[in-house]
Amino acid sequence: MISTVEAFRGQQLARRLLNGYLQRRRVAGTFLLLGQRGLGKTTLGTILARALCCEQNRDAPRLWFCGKCYACRTIAAGDQPEYTVVRPRSKQITITMIEKEFGGFASASLHPTLLSHRIFAIQDAHYLNEQSANQLLKLFEEPPAQTVFILDTDQPELMLPTILSRGQKIVLTPLPFDELTATVHADQPDADEPACVEAARMAAGRYVDAMRLAGAADWRAAVKKLADVLGHGERYQAPAEELAQFELEALWHKELHDTGLDAEEAEKMIARAKTDEEKGLRTRLNELTRQALITAYNRAAWWHLQEAALPPGFLKALTELKARINQNVDPGLAQAAFEIALAKEFKPAAS
Numbered sequence: 001m002i003s004t005v006e007a008f009r010g011q012q013l014a015r016r017l018l019n020g021y022l023q024r025r026r027v028a029g030t031f032l033l034l035g036q037r038g039l040g041k042t043t044l045g046t047i048l049a050r051a052l053c054c055e056q057n058r059d060a061p062r063l064w065f066c067g068k069c070y071a072c073r074t075i076a077a078g079d080q081p082e083y084t085v086v087r088p089r090s091k092q093i094t095i096t097m098i099e100k101e102f103g104g105f106a107s108a109s110l111h112p113t114l115l116s117h118r119i120f121a122i123q124d125a126h127y128l129n130e131q132s133a134n135q136l137l138k139l140f141e142e143p144p145a146q147t148v149f150i151l152d153t154d155q156p157e158l159m160l161p162t163i164l165s166r167g168q169k170i171v172l173t174p175l176p177f178d179e180l181t182a183t184v185h186a187d188q189p190d191a192d193e194p195a196c197v198e199a200a201r202m203a204a205g206r207y208v209d210a211m212r213l214a215g216a217a218d219w220r221a222a223v224k225k226l227a228d229v230l231g232h233g234e235r236y237q238a239p240a241e242e243l244a245q246f247e248l249e250a251l252w253h254k255e256l257h258d259t260g261l262d263a264e265e266a267e268k269m270i271a272r273a274k275t276d277e278e279k280g281l282r283t284r285l286n287e288l289t290r291q292a293l294i295t296a297y298n299r300a301a302w303w304h305l306q307e308a309a310l311p312p313g314f315l316k317a318l319t320e321l322k323a324r325i326n327q328n329v330d331p332g333l334a335q336a337a338f339e340i341a342l343a344k345e346f347k348p349a350a351s
C-alpha cells in the first residue's frame with residue numbers, strides 16, 4: 001500500500017473533488033471510484049480511507065494522512081477490523097461470501113469504536129450479484145452514521161443504476177501522454193528517454209504500467225511483436241501468449257502484494273486446491289490470466305493504433321473479441337474463441 005499521498009501520481013481532478021468533500025466535511029455515505037483498470041482506483045480508495053480516519057487529519061481535514069497514527073498503521077497493514085475490503089475472487093460477489101468472509105453487511109451498521117469512520121470498501125463492485133447489490137441498496141436507504149462505502153469499478157455499465165445513482169462519483173482518467181512521459185522519466189531514472197516515451201505510449205495513460213514497461217525492454221518488444229502480427233492477420237497465438245505472460249506476471253505480483261501471500265506458498269496452495277481458500281486462489285489465478293490476455297491484445301492494439309494505419313474492421317473485431325474473452329473464465333477456451341474470431345476477420349497472410 002502506498003505510504004504517502006505524494007507518491008500517488010496524476011488524477012488532479014479526482015484529488016481536487018475528494019479534497020473538497022473532506023475540507024467541507026461533506027463526506028457522503030458512498031463514494032464511487034470509476035475508471036479503467038490500472039489508473040489507481042484501489043490506491044486512491046486506500047488514500048481516502050486513511051484521510052477519513054487519520055487522527056492527525058481531524059482539525060482541518062483534507063486529502064492527506066500522517067502514516068504514523070494507529071488508524072493509518074492498522075489500515076496500511078490490513079489489520080483493522082473496522083476497515084473491510086471486499087475483493088472478488090471470482091466473477092460474483094455473493095451474500096454468502098460477504099457473510100462468511102466479511103461479517104455481512106450488518107457489520108456496516110455498527111458504530112465504529114476504533115476508528116472515526118467504519119469503512120467498507122468493495123473493489124470491482126460490478127461483480128456484486130443482484131442479491132448482494134439489493135442488500136447494499138437497503139443500507140443506502142438508511143445509511144448508518146459514520147460508515148463510508150468506497151466502491152470501485154471499471155465497468156459501471158454492469159452495475160445496478162440505483163447503486164450508480166447514489167454517492168459521489170469520482171472519475172479517474174488516463175494521464176495525458178506528455179505528462180505520463182515526464183513523470184516516468186522523473187520516477188524511473190534508470191530508463192533512457194526513448195524507453196520512457198515508448199513505455200508511456202504502450203501504457204495508454206496508466207502510470208503503474210508505464211513504470212513497469214519503461215524498465216522492461218523485453219516486455220516492450222513483446223507488445224510490438226503482437227501488434228505487428230495483429231495488424232497483418234498473421235499467426236498471433238505465440239506472440240499473444242508471450243505478451244500475456246508479461247501482463248500476468250505484473251497482475252500476479254500485485255495480487256501477492258495485496259494478499260500478503262508468499263509466491264512459493266501461493267503456488268503450493270494452487271497445486272493442492274483442496275480447501276475453499278486454495279480453490280479460491282486457483283479461480284483468482286484463472287481470472288487474472290483471462291485479464292492478462294485481454295490486456296495483451298488491448299495494449300498491442302493501442303500501440304498499433306498509434307504506429308500504423310488500421311486494417312478495415314480491426315477495431316470491430318477487437319471489440320467482439322474482448323466481449324468473447326470476457327464471457328469465458330477458462331483462459332484456454334478464451335484463447336480459442338479469440339483465435340476463431342480473428343481468423344474470420346483477417347485472411348491469414350500468404351505463406
Ligand SMILES: [Zn+2]
Nearest residue numbers: 054066069072
Ligand atoms: Zn494518521
